[in-house]
Each structure stands twice: as structure tokens, then as C-alpha cells.
Amino acid sequence: MSAVDTHPTRTPDAPAPVSRATSPLHDTALVFVRELRPVVRDPFSVIFGIIQPLFFLGLFTPLLVASSGQSTADTLQWFVPGVIVMLALFGTSTTGANLQFEMQTGSHERTLVSPLSRSSLMIGRALKEIVPTIVQALVIVGVAVPFGFRPDLAGLVVGLVVLSVFCVGLGALSYALALAVKENQWAFWGVQQTLLFPLMLLAGILLPLQGAPGWLEALSKVNPLTYVVDAERALIEGSWNGDAVAGAAAAAITCVVGLVVGARAMRASS
Amino acid sequence: MDTMIETRGLTREFHTGKKTVTAVKDLDLHIAQGEMVALLGPNGAGKSTTLRMLTTLLAPTTGSATVAGHDVVTDQRAVRRAIGYIGQGNSAAHAQRAIDELVVSGQSYGLSRTQARTRAAELMESLGLSEQAKQKVMTLSGGQRRRLDIAMGLIHAPGLLFLDEPSTGLDPQNRANLQEHILDLRHRHGATVVLTTHYLDEADALAERIVVVDNGRVVADDTPAALKADHAGDRIALTFSSPGDASRAAERASAAHPAAQVTHTSRAVDIQVAGGSGIVAGLLGDYAQAGITPSTVEVARPTLDDVFLSLTGRSLREGRTDTSIDTLEEVAA
Numbered sequence: 180m181s182a183v184d185t186h187p188t189r190t191p192d193a194p195a196p197v198s199r200a201t202s203p204l205h206d207t208a209l210v211f212v213r214e215l216r217p218v219v220r221d222p223f224s225v226i227f228g229i230i231q232p233l234f235f236l237g238l239f240t241p242l243l244v245a246s247s248g249q250s251t252a253d254t255l256q257w258f259v260p261g262v263i264v265m266l267a268l269f270g271t272s273t274t275g276a277n278l279q280f281e282m283q284t285g286s287h288e289r290t291l292v293s294p295l296s297r298s299s300l301m302i303g304r305a306l307k308e309i310v311p312t313i314v315q316a317l318v319i320v321g322v323a324v325p326f327g328f329r330p331d332l333a334g335l336v337v338g339l340v341v342l343s344v345f346c347v348g349l350g351a352l353s354y355a356l357a358l359a360v361k362e363n364q365w366a367f368w369g370v371q372q373t374l375l376f377p378l379m380l381l382a383g384i385l386l387p388l389q390g391a392p393g394w395l396e397a398l399s400k401v402n403p404l405t406y407v408v409d410a411e412r413a414l415i416e417g418s419w420n421g422d423a424v425a426g427a428a429a430a431a432i433t434c435v436v437g438l439v440v441g442a443r444a445m446r447a448s449s
Numbered sequence: 450m451d452t453m454i455e456t457r458g459l460t461r462e463f464h465t466g467k468k469t470v471t472a473v474k475d476l477d478l479h480i481a482q483g484e485m486v487a488l489l490g491p492n493g494a495g496k497s498t499t500l501r502m503l504t505t506l507l508a509p510t511t512g513s514a515t516v517a518g519h520d521v522v523t524d525q526r527a528v529r530r531a532i533g534y535i536g537q538g539n540s541a542a543h544a545q546r547a548i549d550e551l552v553v554s555g556q557s558y559g560l561s562r563t564q565a566r567t568r569a570a571e572l573m574e575s576l577g578l579s580e581q582a583k584q585k586v587m588t589l590s591g592g593q594r595r596r597l598d599i600a601m602g603l604i605h606a607p608g609l610l611f612l613d614e615p616s617t618g619l620d621p622q623n624r625a626n627l628q629e630h631i632l633d634l635r636h637r638h639g640a641t642v643v644l645t646t647h648y649l650d651e652a653d654a655l656a657e658r659i660v661v662v663d664n665g666r667v668v669a670d671d672t673p674a675a676l677k678a679d680h681a682g683d684r685i686a687l688t689f690s691s692p693g694d695a696s697r698a699a700e701r702a703s704a705a706h707p708a709a710q711v712t713h714t715s716r717a718v719d720i721q722v723a724g725g726s727g728i729v730a731g732l733l734g735d736y737a738q739a740g741i742t743p744s745t746v747e748v749a750r751p752t753l754d755d756v757f758l759s760l761t762g763r764s765l766r767e768g769r770t771d772t773s774i775d776t777l778e779e780v781a782a
């Protein structure tokens with residue numbers, strides 16, 4: 180520390196600020212903006228999050244084309260929605276690690292001592308997940324279009340809304356996991372990885388599940404992610420069918436369950 | 450005077466595996482508005498746990514506490530609104546910029562964005578952090594980060610401020626600066642301050658009341674002066690040129706001052722007695738009459754360390770090994 184660091188002066192003369200009661204909306208917005216700030220200021224994490232899905236897009240699409248015998252454009256039409264869900268999955272399921280870091284350094288404790296409501300501490304954080312997800316999804320779409328990918332625009336917009344709703348729920352669950360395992364990083368990553376890959380494979384993101392054995396199909400039917408993936412495919416294709424409705428419902432249920440579990444974990448946290 | 454903090458039988462246990470640690474045992478504490486209290490005790494004494502219960506971070510196992518008139522269990526939000534807390538960790542998230550965390554912290558207490566910004570700029574300035582305002586927290590030095598913690602705790606000028614080892618990691622100049630801030634908050638806004646510390650001089654300089662805790666219990670609760678007078682007298686240290694002189698001197702001191710604790714080792718005599726500085730002249734006169742001349746004389750005022758030693762039989766400074774573990778953890782985090 181240099182000598183410049185210190186000017187022992189007194190707290191400046193100013194009327195003492197008074198702490199006032201705040202609304203849940205104010206609190207949530209405050210937490211949301213706080214969470215978003217480092218992402219915007221340092222978009223490296225957003226860019227980094229696209230790299231893996233881009234690999235899948237670039238390296239897996241040719242394999243799909245080769246094995247199915249379909250055109251690249253048709254394959255992308257099926258595969259890109261899955262990649263978008265995948266990137267949302269990768270990004271939001273790991274977000275609890277940020278909270279875990281804040282739990283270790285002490286800043287989480289400080290937010291708990293502040294009058295911010297517990298649910299806004301959770302909801303504000305979870306809502307932030309929407310932003311990087313949408314940015315990343317749009318990048319993937321932008322990369323795929325020159326290769327023949329043709330999304331239905333209205334469908335894409337609604338698809339991203341459904342995905343956002345899902346992300347809020349998944350993000351909240353990731354935070355809940357962090358709060359549950361406390362400072363144990365090993366446990367966080369262990370649980371996250373253990374759940375991530377089965378969920379992804381069972382949702383038919385990489386390979387279609389048609390013709391899968393019955394037990395596998397049954398498992399995929401209880402995986403909410405399956406419905407989200409199917410909905411994204413339908414919506415981006417421009418078909419407003421039952422798949423879209425089921426996916427929206429699955430996303431909404433994930434969102435509500437995530438936020439309830441998350442807010443509870445936040446309340447129990449200390 | 451109005452009551453600010455009142456605890457009744459406050460107790461907190463932790464269960465790790467089969468072991469139960471009682472971090473705080475049956476604490477009855479009454480702190481009036483405007484008081485400045487230091488919790489003093491070795492590592493693991495239960496200081497942080499006490500503060501964490503009073504700030505709603507931990508639920509008591511048994512017992513109850515009211516803070517600023519609100520129950521810490523049933524009325525947590527009201528307690529939180531009334532207090533400021535500077536914990537043992539870092540208040541600001543490492544990925545955030547210093548100024549952003551400070552402003553958000555102000556806003557979370559209901560300050561408007563403008564109010565929070567003005568106040569943040571003032572605090573940064575007076576804590577010597579203006580240059581670092583736009584730096585990411587993780588790039589700040591340890592002491593700068595600690596000062597940011599302090600700014601965050603003061604942003605809403607709370608009427609009741611809890612500080613958990615606030616001066617850890619600060620250089621002497623910044624420790625003095627911190628003390629000034631605390632005194633200022635107090636004089637200007639009549640704030641009540643409760644702090645924990647290992648630094649005896651800090652407790653001595655800041656607090657009008659010291660609560661000494663050890664193993665989760667209060668072992669003493671008084672003003673620094675009274676604690677010193679009751680639990681550790683002034684120390685008069687004398688050395689002599691011959692062991693014979695020393696033993697005669699020790700005998701005469703014991704005879705003249707039966708209340709004094711006199712210890713004697715070959716050529717040295719140690720006299721521990723209340724008001725010791727006042728009896729030195731008389732003692733030396735007595736030695737002169739008896740034909741004993743000390744080679745050196747030293748009078749030391751008692752320190753809180755002496756108080757702690759007399760209360761618990763252990764020195765606060767022996768906690769060094771624990772302290773180094775804390776430091777390692779900080780580095781790792």
C-alpha cells in the first residue's frame with residue numbers, strides 16, 4: 180500500500196442517509212442489475228460459453244449429415260434448436276459456482292445482512308441468466324444461417340421466451356445447489372456434472388430418440404428438458420403445435436419449482 | 450438510557466459429526482443506545498458467532514435477543530434495516546467494481562441512486578479509495594478491500610454498527626483512520642458500536658466497555674480502566690546487583706504492601722499491585738533506608754493482555770498459531 184492510500188479525514192458533513200423500506204420489485208431489479216454488471220462489463224464469460232456449443236455445431240453436424248443422409252440445411256433445422264438449449268443448459272447450470280465464490284469471500288453474507296428480501300436475492304440472480312442465454316442463442320443462429328438454417332422469426336422469438344423461462348428455473352436450482360452444499364465446491368460440480376449429461380442425452384439434443392428402447396423413452400418422457408427441446412424445434416420450424424405448448428408448460432413448471440426451491444434455500448442460508 | 454441490544458440466555462451450538470461445539474453459552478448482554486462495546490477474546494471464543502446471531506445471520510439454539518427493539522428471530526427484516534455490519538470476510542464481491550458494490554449496497558438500504566452515489570463518493574474519498582473506485586474488487590490490495598468493507602458498512606450511516614475484527618489487514622495509519630471513522634459515526638449520529646477485536650490497544654482506544662469472552666462465556670464486562678484496576682495492577686520490575694539484595698527487597702515489598710503480588714527470581718523482583726506507580730517512590734525510599742540500591746527500575750501500566758491473562762490464565766497472544774491458520778485460509782480464499 181502506498182502513502183497515497185490514506186487521508187485520515189472524517190466522514191464528510193452530509194445529512195445522515197436514512198434507510199427506507201423498499202419494494203420487492205426494487206430489490207429484485209437491484210439484484211438483477213448487480214448480477215448483470217460483471218457480465219456486461221466483462222463479456223468474456225458470454226463468449227466463452229458459446230465456444231463449446233459452437234464445437235458441437237461445427238463438428239457434430241457433419242456427423243449427423245453423414246449418418247442421416249439428410250441435407251446440411253435440414254440437419255441444422257433439427258440440430259440448432261438443440262444446441263441453443265444445450266448452451267442454456269451449460270451456462271445456467273453452472274451459475275451457482277459464482278454464488279459459491281461469493282459465499283467463500285463473504286459478500287453473500289453481507290447481502291444477507293442487508294434488508295433485501297430473500298426471494299428478490301434469488302429471483303434477481305436467476306433472472307440475469309436470461310441475458311447471456313439470449314445473446315449466445317442469437318450468435319448460434321447467426322452462425323448457422325449462412326449454412327442454410329432458416330428459423331421462423333416469430334417462432335424463434337417465442338422459442339427464446341420459453342427458453343428464458345426455463346433458464347430462470349434452472350439458474351435458481353443451480354443457486355439452490357450452491358446454497359445447499361455451502362462451500363463444498365467438489366459437491367457442487369459433482370452434482371452438476373452428474374445431472375447435466377443424462378439430462379442432455381435423454382432430451383434428444385444430440386441424437387433423435389426415435390427408436391430408442393422403451394425404458395430410455397420412458398426416462399426421456401419424465402425429463403422436462405425433452406419437452407423444452409421439442410418445443411424449440413417446433414417453434415423454430417414455425418409449427419405452433421402441441422409440442423410448443425407442452426414445452427412452454429415444462430419451462431414454466433421448472434421456473435416455478437426452481438424459484439420456490441431457490442428462495443427457500445436462500446431463506447435457510449446463513 | 451434506551452436499550453439497543455438485549456440478550457437473554459443466548460446460546461448457539463454447532464454440530465459437526467458427533468461433536469457438539471457450544472460456541473456461545475448463555476449470554477446475557479445489555480447494551481444501551483450510544484454505547485461503544487468491544488468483544489475481546491481469543492480465536493474461537495465465540496465473538497463472531499455472537500455477532501452473527503445479533504445480525505440475524507444465525508438463529509440462536511436457545512435464548513433470545515432483541516436488537517434496536519426488534520427480535521432477531523421473528524423480526525429479522527426490521528433488525529437488518531436498523532444495523533450496519535462489517536463481517537470478518539469481504540463485503541464486496543470480487544467480480545464487481547468497488548464503486549458499484551458500494552452504490553448497490555446504499556440502494557439496498559433504500560437510498561436513492563443519487564444519494565447512494567454521493568455518499569459512496571464521499572466515503573471512498575475519506576477512506577482513500579477514490580483512485581480504486583473503478584477497479585475490480587479482486588484487484589484491490591487486502592487493506593484496500595478491507596477499507597471498502599468498512600465503506601459498505603457505513604454507507605447508510607447506521608444507528609447500530611457491528612464490526613467483526615475491522616482492522617484485520619490494515620496498516621497502522623489505516624487503523625487509525627478506521628478508529629476515526631467509528632468515533633465520528635458515533636459523535637455525529639450517536640451510533641451504537643459493537644466490535645470484536647484481538648487488538649488490545651484498539652479495544653482500549655475505542656471502547657468504553659469491554660466484554661471479555663472465552664470459550665463462549667463472558668468472563669468480564671467493564672470499562673477498560675476498571676478491568677485493569679481489578680484484574681491487573683501496575684507492574685514494578687526491579688533488578689539488583691546481588692541475589693541477597695533482591696530477596697531482601699522482595700521481603701520488604703511484601704511486608705509493606707500485603708495486597709501486592711511479589712515474585713522474585715535471583716536478581717529480579719516483580720511487584721504487581723493496583724496503583725503501583727503511586728507507591729514506587731515510597732518503596733525506593735524504604736530500600737534506601739535499608740541500604741539496598743536497585744540497579745534498574747521499571748513501572749509498566751497494565752495492558753488488557755494482562756487482564757486477559759489474569760482472567761483466563763492464558764495470554765491472548767498465545768493464539769498466534771490459530772491466527773496464522775486464519776491467514777492461510779484468507780490466502781486460499
Ligand SMILES: Nc1ncnc2c1ncn2[C@@H]1O[C@H](COP(=O)(O)OP(=O)(O)OP(=O)(O)O)[C@@H](O)[C@H]1O
Pocket residue numbers: 463464465470471472490491492493494495496497498499537775
Ligand atoms: N458454522 C460452524 N460450524 C461448526 N462450528 C462452528 C461454526 N462457526 C463457528 N464454529 C465454532 O464455534 C466456535 C466459536 O467460533 P467463532 O467464529 O464465534 O469464534 P471467534 O471468537 O470469532 O474467533 P476468531 O477470533 O478466530 O474469529 C469455534 O470453536 C468454531 O470452531
Ligand SMILES: [Mg+2]
Pocket residue numbers: 496497498537613
Ligand atoms: Mg471471529
